[in-house]
Structures are given as C-alpha cells and as structure tokens.
Amino acid sequence: MRADLTLAPVRDVAVQRARWPLVAGIGGPALLLALLLAVPVLNARLELLSVHMLLVLAAAAFTAVVTVWMGLVGVRQRNAEVILLSLAFGSLGLVYGVHGLATPEVGVMGHVGHSGMDMTGAAATSALDAEYGTATLPAAAQLGAMLAAAWLLLSSVPATNSVVRAVLTLRGWLPGVWVAALIGLGTMIFMPEVAGVLAPTGVPERLVILAVTVGLGLWAAARYWRSWRYTRFPLQLSVVYAGGWLALAQLVIVLNLAWTLSWWVYHVLLVGVSAALLTGLIAQYRDRDVPVGAAVRGLWNNDPDEVLAAGISAPVRALIAQVEAHDPYTAGHAHRVTLYALDLARALGCSPEALRVITQGGILHDLGKLDVPTGVLNHPGRLSGADWTLVRQHPSAGVERAQHLGLLPEELGVVRWHHERWDGAGYPDGLYGDQIPLLARILAVADVYDALTSERAYRQPWPATRANAYLQDEAGRAFDPRVVAAWLALHRTEPGLGTTPVLGESRPPLGASAAFGH
Template sequence: MGKHKKVFVMLGVLMLLPLLCYIIIQMTPLDKRIHTPHGHFYIVSVVSVLALAVAAAIGIVAPRIRNIKVSFLSLSYVSLAAMFILHGISTPGLLMHHTGISGSVAQLSVLLSATWLWLCSISADHRMVRWLSMKQLWLLPIWSIFLLGFGTYLWINPDFVYHLHLKGGVTKWITTGAILSMNAWTIYRNLQTYLVSKFPLQLAIVYSTGWMFIAQIIMVTGEAWMASWWLYHFLLLASVIIMVSGIIREHLSTGSITASIKLLFRANPEDWINTYISPSVRELVTATEAKDSYTAGHNYRVALYALKLGEELGLSSSQLRAIAQGGLVHDIGKLYIPDGILNKPGKLTDEERVVIESHPVSGYDVCKRLGFMVEELAVIRWHHEKWNGSGYPDQLSGEEIPLVARITAVADVYDALTSSRSYRKAMTHDEAMIILLKESGRHFDPRCIHAWERLVTVQKEFFQETLQNSPHLKLEQKLAN
C-alpha cells in the first residue's frame, strides 16, 4: 500500500504543480504579455518535428512488438506532434496571416491525441480494438496520410477551420469536456493496470495524460501570448517526450534505439526469445517462477517447444512471435493463487482445484489491459482447453480452440511431464510421449500430435539436450546462455 500511495502522491504533484504555477502566474505581475511569434514558431515547430519522427518510428516497429497499445500510443502522439507542427507554422504574422488556424489546430491536436489514448485504455479483447488489431500494419500509414491531407487542405483553405467549431463559446467547452473525460478514463485505467503489473509504460501514460489534462485547461482558460498561456505549450511537448521515453524504456531497451529496432526485425523467433524480451515481460515471468519454484524455466521451455512445433506446422512469422510471447507469460495468472494451494505437495481438494483452474482467466484479464494481441491472449486463456471439450476455463472443443493455444497445450503438457513436481518425479521423454500419443483426439489436436511426433524424431538431439539441462534453470540464466 505504501508504494501505491507514493504513485498517487507523485501523480498529484505532477498534475497540480503546473496548474498551481498557472494560477499563481495569472494572479501576479509575472503574467506579462510575451508576443514573440518567431519564438513560438521555432520552439513549437522544431520540437514537434523531432517528436513526430520518434513517434512515427515507434509506430513502424509496433507491429513487430505485437502490442496494439504501442500502435495506439504512436498514433496518439503522431497526431499531437503533427497538428502541433501546423500550430507552429501557422503562427499569425509569419508564414500566414490567418488568425484562426493556430488556436483551432492546438485544440484539435489534443482532441485527436486524447481519442487514441482513450482507445489505448480499452481492453485488447474489445470488438473495436480487435478489428483495429487486424489492421495494425496499416494504421500508421493511413492515419499519416489523413493528417498530411487534412493539414494541407487546411493550409490552402484556412477558413475551413471555422466549420470545425473548436473555438466557439459553447463548442469549446463541449470539446474540452470530451477531452477531459477521455483523459480521466485513460489515467484511471492505466493507473489501475500499473498497480497490478508495475509496467513502466502504464505509468508513463498516466503522467503524460495528466499533463495533457492540465494543458487543455490552460489552453481554454488562458489569454493568448500571456506568460501563463505559454505554459500549455511546454506541457504538451513534455507529454510527448515522457511518453516516447516510456515506450523506449519498455520495448526498446537493449542499449540503443538502432540496435533495438534491428532486433525487432530478426527473422528467427527463437532468437527473438533470447535477445528481445521487454523488461516488464521478463519481470512477469521471473515473478511467476519465483512464486512456483517447481516451474523454474518452465515458461521459457514451453515457449521454445511451442515455437518448434509451430515451425513444424508451417506457421507464419507473426504467429510464431505470438506463440513465443504468449508461451512466456501463459502462466502469469498463477501470481494470484495462494502459495499454499499452488505448491501443495498432496492431492488438491475440489475447492482448491477451482482456484488453480482460475489462473488462465486471471492471466488473460491482466494481459488484455497491457495491450497483448489477440493471439497471445488466446494462448494465455485457452492453453488448458482439451480437444474433446473437457478442459477449462470455457470448455472449448476441436477447432473452436485457437491453433496457437492447441500448439502451446502440447508443449505445456510435455514440459510438465518431463519436469519434477512437488507430488512426483520427472518422466523420461519416452514416458511422456506415450501419454501424449494416448491423449491424441481427447486432450490434444491429432494434427498437432502428428507434427510433434515428426518434430521429436527429426530434432532428437535438441530434445535430449534440453532435458539434460537443469529443470530448474531460470529464465534469466536461460537468456544469459
């Protein structure tokens, strides 16, 4: 609770401090008129161009990261930066003399950014988010073309800005209400997720959106060119900077952006597991392994086995990446199971088994708020479903079970059988294979089992080497090898 209190205090300070400064400046002689169109042009335009370049670069690699939240964040700050460039270059008295564009597009930049941030706070299994996820590769180019076309049209036809009704007495406050409502929801959902996951990206979203919230208040209540009015420009630019920094820290953390982007484009998904895992995903996996000592290294091996099986079945690179990431966090729901039940050496009671069988849904609920894609969520929720419909949590059967989950189920059971548990010793490869073959058509998809048979025959040395390694080799040690 102490850590949670610290987060709330920090959020309050970061939001209230600029608002307090704004109020104090307005009430003192410090609020002087600072009419410097050239300064406004250079400060806003230069910093916005840099922010746009970085936000766009992150949007380009977002599909490789396989996190729809990152795509939405990129689109949010591409929108903010692009419209703010237009805000800067349309400064009255420099490149144009129209007085309506600059103020209106500043309002529009926050509205568009707040909308994408609101989408970012919606769970990944929502119908609209799922539809956008399927178009993820095209989101950035299509949206960029729209922004460019809209900005060009507005530049050629500046009077069109009056049709947007963003600066009118009533419409200004309606727009502000919509922006603040979306910002408040974004802050709430991401703060809620951060307190569960401790992902730094969620905290960056909270702080960044908080500054956008205050910037909007200053924008609509401040007087143009006054010292207090300038504050919202710096808040919006700071909002972009902290958000971009949060994304880089979360997903591009190998020492340099260039090296990180190269890693994202590695063709071999097995290399991807070993060389690119975001710090927060790594923490989730190691936290799970620390809680359940008998599954140390289990997540890594399941991801690796599932990758091998996926390759044998001819899955695409995108599907293999989904299996890799989903396999690494497939048991994250076990973090919410009491230790006494999770590590119980004896037979579980019916009530305890119900608790154990809740972990796929718990893991699914956490990861859908973190922006995991549909395929990864399928692995997390349905890796315990059975071909004959007797599995859990949703009793899916046959082709109803997503293929990525059926593949992971084979890998998961094989590793469980060949690893020691609190209630039994590890089985040999041959003993485990007897059980897998026996369960073909009941527990497992027969096509997956046939492919698994081929795989273990062709790559016999790989499986022997993996089983000979310490069954309790943790993820950090695996990744260091």
C-alpha cells in the first residue's frame, strides 16, 4: 500500500511496540490450545450446562443490540468500515444463539432428541452431543464464523469497490435486516431437513468451511494491519486481533471437543472477537480527556458544525496534524476550508447529509499532499514540469489514503475532484461542468479562496476583495458560476467570513500550500 511508503521513523517505532502485544495476544491463546490438545489430561471435561446457556444467550442478545447500534453509528458517522464491521459483529450472534438454545438438558432441545423421543439427564446429553454437538451445531458455529470473517474482509475493502458500493446502497436498514436474517437462519438450522444444507456436517465440507474461515479471517487481519501501520486507528488494530482470534476459534470447533477446557477457550475467543470490535469502535472516537459515556453519546452526533468543532476523532486529527507538519503553510487550512464550504453548501440549499459529506471530505481533502515532497510544496517560484506532475497527483493520492479510513464514495469524490475545473482543464480526471459533483465544486471555491487569502512561500496573502474578484473573473472557466454567485452573495451578507477563526488551538496566520494551480 502506497501509504506505508511515507511512514516517519517514529511511526515505525510505534509499529514495533504494537507488534509484540499482538504476537502475545494471538500467540498466547494458540499456545494454550496447543498445550491442552497435546496433553489430554489437562483438557478436562467441564459441563456447566445452565451457566453455558445463560451466558451464551445473553451474549447473543447483546450482540444483536450492538449490531444494530454499531450499524446505525456507522450510518450516522458515514463510515463504511463501521457499517460492515457491524455485520461481522452480528454474524457472531448466530454462533451464540444456536449454541445457547441447543445446550443439552436446559436448552430448547434439552429434552427432545433428534428422533423426537423424550430424554433427560445423561441420556439427553449423550443424544444431543451425538446428534447436534458433534454435527449440526459445530457446523452452524462454523457457518456463523465464516459469515463474520467474510464481513471482516469486506470491511477492509475501500468503498470504491463495486461490491462494497452495492452493499452500501442499502446501508440505512442493512444492520437490522441482517440481524433478522441471522435469526431466521439460526432457526432453520434446528430443522433437520435444511440443517444439512445450511450447516454441512460432513468432514470434507467442514474442512472446506474451516479453510475458508481461517483464510478470510487472516486475510482481513493482514489488510487491517497494513492500514493500521499508516492510520493508527484503534478500530483497525482491534480487527487484527479479531481476525486472529476468529481463526483460532474455528480450529477448536472443528476438533469437536465439546465441554472440554479447550472448548471453553473457544467461547472466550469468540467473546474476545466481539469485545475487540466494540472497544475498538469506542476508542476510535474517544478523546483521552472525554469519559467513555460521553464518547459513546458522541458517536450519535451528526451535526456538521459540532463534528467539525469537537467530533473529529483523535486519529483523524493526528492525520491533519501530520499534513500540517509536512507542509507548515497548511496550518489551519483544512478547518478553514471546511468551514467556508459548510457555509456555502448551506447557502446553496444542500441537505444535512450533504453537509456531513463535505465536512468529512473537506477536512481530509489535502491528505494526498503527504505524497508530495516538502521542497515541491514550498517551492518559491514556478514549478518544473516534473514537480507540477507530482502536485497534480495529490488528489488521487489523497483518495488512495482516504479510502483506507472508511470514507464513503461521496466523501472520496470530494477529495478526488476538488481541483477539477468547470471548463475541463482541471485535474486529475479532466471533468467539466456538471460532471464534477456539486460538493467538489463547492470545496474548490472555498479551497481557492483560502489559498489566495493565506500566506505562501512566494507571496503575501491577498485581501478578501481581491480574492473575491479573482473568483468572479474565473466563474464559468475554473468555477461553477452558480457556486461563485452564492459565495459572493454570502460574503456580502457575512463580511466576517474571510476571517473565520481556526477551530481548536490558536495558530500562526499561515494557510494553504504553494501553487496547486491557483
């Protein structure tokens, strides 16, 4: 991944520090399982039937609730990664639910064997272990885990992927529907006539499901590890643990050592997968100075102004700081441009959803500048052909980076196309007119205004009147005339717009970086 190529040495140190806890977190359970399996006398049988049913059913109910909650958070925060991870979370509920309901003696199948004859005590346990414990139920657990692993992997794929885009078109109601589908699936697994189809019991089929699940889980973990090395997002690191634990859990269930200590370790691993995803999500959006309860409530905040003022996650703020450290002339630029774009989008009657799009796309619109050498960004004169080519690549480089942060296609469009021109002479794709999404056209005006009114390596900032005159002159060539007209009308009614304070820490009066064609 290209983003990995620009990691600073200090970040490599962080990778080394995270690697050993990761090795211990996944390797430790693996060694424990290996020991239990290698020394049968240690792998004692431990039947806690009632405790098992209550704990697993509670986990299933909790998982269903969190799936819907997490999915709605993803929708409100417009984060594809969180939406798809919620479906992985929910898929584990199939494992919990079927496991709990089928607990011998105390579950719904507790007194009825596969033949329909009433049985109790050891006879029931033995029959159910034979009919379900060694066959359908472990296979059902495999099926749920395989679905979870598939969603984990899909969540690591950028929203520009056609399959992910298709899934995300249903994002508003997908979490709830998926929970309902899993409940239906779990119910059908108890029907003998369909159980063999939904949850194959043959050894070859189960080995295939095992291989697929382990492969998907480890693939997802590897992809998230690569992303985390760049982003340092807690949620992404949590998926690395989740993928490893999910793979280990499947090895236990295939060995079918029900009610042994290794079987209980399997349960702990599955709970660990759920806990990792949930805690990773909370840590993603929680500032260290904010209590956990406030952080959870903040996940529901989707007001663009509040998100921009205080709701940007700590990892995203760190990324913005990295961009500003790479090019000091951009200090405060992302916040100012996003503020201007929000005001302009409101003036043009954009929907609340569009305002959230431009907030997230705007704050990260210059992320690709990390791939442009500092000497080129701050070159005090006209750029050479090769250097100008590098600069023109920063929108597409920004998309390459931003797509690993869970941004939806609309936000990625703002990042990619904010340097397109109305007359088609922009970059990187040469779009023109209405081919350029409205939000990208809005951000283009806000971006240029801030660039012109901010200090550069080769000139002093322009006054607001001169910058507005430039925008007016370029309307119909570089910019959408309607957007420029709305900007000028807004500026006339709000004369203080050009001096909107930078949010957060006070910064020196620097602004956008050199050139970028403006």
